[in-house]
Amino acid sequence: MPQPATYTIPPRLKRTVRPERVATPGVDGAARAPEAFWRGVEAGGTPVVGGDDGTGHRTVTFLWRGGDELADVVLVANKIADADSCEHNRMERVPGTDVWHLTYRMRDDWRASYTVAPVPADGAPAPEGALSATTRLRRERALAVADPEDRPAVARWFDALAHAVPDPLARERLDATASVVSLPGAPPELWRPSGGRVCAARTEGEAPAGAGTVTAARLTGAALGNTRTVWVHRPAQAPPDGTPWPVVVLLDGQDWHTLPLAPLLDGLIADGTLPPALTVMVDSLDPATRTRELACDDAFVDFLGHELLPWLGDRHDVASDPGRTLVAGQSLGGLTALYAAHRAPHRFGRVLSQSGSFWWPNVAVAGGESERMAGLVAGADTVPGRVHLSAGLNEWALLDANRRLRDALAARGAELGREPGSVVLTEYNGGHDRACWRAGLPDGLVFLTSDWERRGR
Known part of the structure; x- marks a missing residue:
């Protein structure tokens, strides 16, 4: 007999369409002069948003600063990133620099909270209790409904989430745990x-x-x-x-x-x-x-x-x-x-x-x-x-x-x-x-x- 809580696990539907990943604008400049690149980013905040391309879409570039101490950097954007799409949300590193980057092409009215998960190269575990009670519950539920062949990927995803932190250069914050990206066409906020x-x-x-x-x-x-x-x-x-x-x-x-x-x-x-x-x-x-x-x-x-x-x-x-x-x-x-x-x-x-x-x-x-x-x-x-x-x-x-x-x-x-x-x-x-x-x-x-x-x- 199912436990009452299992009735509240959302149906297992995999995303059929993912956001379009594109080449990061200006990444060549980061390779030539990373310090100048970071000064420009710090002045404007993140993510770096491009102009309207004439179709109501913009490039949105997420960034992280880190070197060889990191094995991976994963973007965790609400309902854009999930256990089924970890590969799609991994940042790339500009060789020889401390610049990690990922760029989507998104519709102009997109809004989302997000975090960034820098995964240490030495395999060090996240601090005990790094996952919130809600996220631990999500992990249990996700593993409960995942197909057996998908469970290792689900577990790896939640292991990465344990390292997730707010973007330190973000222009907007949701709270102490997450950042926010709001493109120019998103509904206006009355909270600020x-x-x-x-x-x-x-x-x-x-x-x-x-x-x-x-x-x-x-x-x-x-x-x-x-x-x-x-x-x-x-x-x-x-x-x-x-x-x-x-x-x-x-x-x-x-x-x-x-x-x-x-x-x-x-x-x-x-x-x-x-x-x-x-x-x-x-x-x-x-x-x-x-x-x-x-x-x-x-x-x-x-x-x-x-x-x-x-x-x-x-x-x-x-x-x-x-x-x-x-x-x-x-x-x-x-x-x-x-x-x-x-x-x-x-x-x-x-x-x-x-x-x-x-x-x-x-x-x-x-x-x-x-x-x-x-x-x-x-x-x-x-x-x-x-x-x-x-x-x-x-x-x-x-x-x-x-x-x-x-x-x-x-x-x-x-x-x-x-x-x-x-x-x-x-x-x-x-x-x-x-x-x-x-x-x-x-x-x-x-x-x-x-x-x-x-x-x-």
Whole structure:
């Protein structure tokens, strides 16, 4: 009998199209004068991006500095590099220099987080604990579903990942563990101070003028038997005319709180892009708990609807209208966001799903069943008032499932009299990636809350 966790292993689909590798521009200069080459790179940052070639594509050159102490250097770009493509993502070394390089030809709107894995020539192992708990779980899952002849390559890939670090010359960082490449045509980021909307980060009791507050609390779920942190962002501006607060429930809340999300929300609410709303960021605890709870788990949905929202209502005057209660998530969280609205339509009427795992459950261990959520939607008595889906063009394991789910929601919504356009799917040039999710979150929130009252209207 399969263990429940095996149902959350994505289907084993190999990439059929890989990014085009091309010759690295300017590499001859690196061979002639490596020090001058590196001075130029350091001045501009990495990766080195070429001009539009007239077809909407650019060269993107990734670099690493190292000598004979390295046996290999592997680029680990989100959903571009994987265990099946290690050879395709190995950098080349300019002979006699410390210049390692790899160049892709990519569409102008590509965005991805990435790391670089310099593999030592002496075979020294990576520091103990170099792989995160999530990556160790991915390794176990990948080996579990790999064909026997592919397992050594999968193991070598994860051994390389243990050496992966951020690019020290990158212009952008995702966090302390990864860098980001954003080509000029990628959707604009509102997270950077240069965007003009992001307020300074702050702690409760030290908020600058116009900033809201973030309150952390520990909440025990009787239905789940565990205790987690939730962070509640309350903006400085309240809903107009004393109306109750609308609510946004954001899964994997620890990632959004750490970003931090609150300053962005303050800026978007202040300029009228978003309405005043309470945003509740829900911690997902550890990878094993997350895997269990964010896979259409009825106990977790009961926790959200029967424990979290009443707890919030005891502390704030919150709306009871499901059309003013939004649940949002990414990956398995995106699946659960829609499942929560399906199971509790009287509580959740708006859904934001980024890279939702709508392939779930894994067909190989579920008796041939897959894409359960689309089947549930097709026979549902109701569907959410609005749904915003997004998925990356490089997410080959779930893009088509998101498209089919969008069609199922639109068809059932039409049968039930929903307005045309109540469900949308945005496809972006990226992968299963927090760098893409943080860029796309505001657009999803704007669509789902466009009929909530803004200040100044």
